[in-house]
Amino acid sequence: MAVGDITIKVLSLERLIETKRKLTRPKDRLMLMHLEATLDERRKLGR
Structure with a gap:
């Protein structure tokens, strides 16, 4: 992930x-x- 000039x-x-x-x-x-709940929600949303 890049944040400005920093990786x-x-x-x-x-x-x-x-x-x-x-x-x-x-x-x-x-x-x-x-x-795990966050991952489940992301999968439901197709992310």
């Missing part, structure tokens, strides 16, 4: 979910529910 590396939503699934911290598990 920033970001994870795709799918990759972020995959990463969070491997972690066991409570805050990661909580965020995982939200990320």
Whole structure:
């Protein structure tokens, strides 16, 4: 992703979910529910 003259590396939503699934911290598990819901909505909208 480019921001002005700077290139920033970001994870795709799918990759972020995959990463969070491997972690066991409570805050990661909580965020995982939200990320998966977001992915479901994006798929329903065809994005």
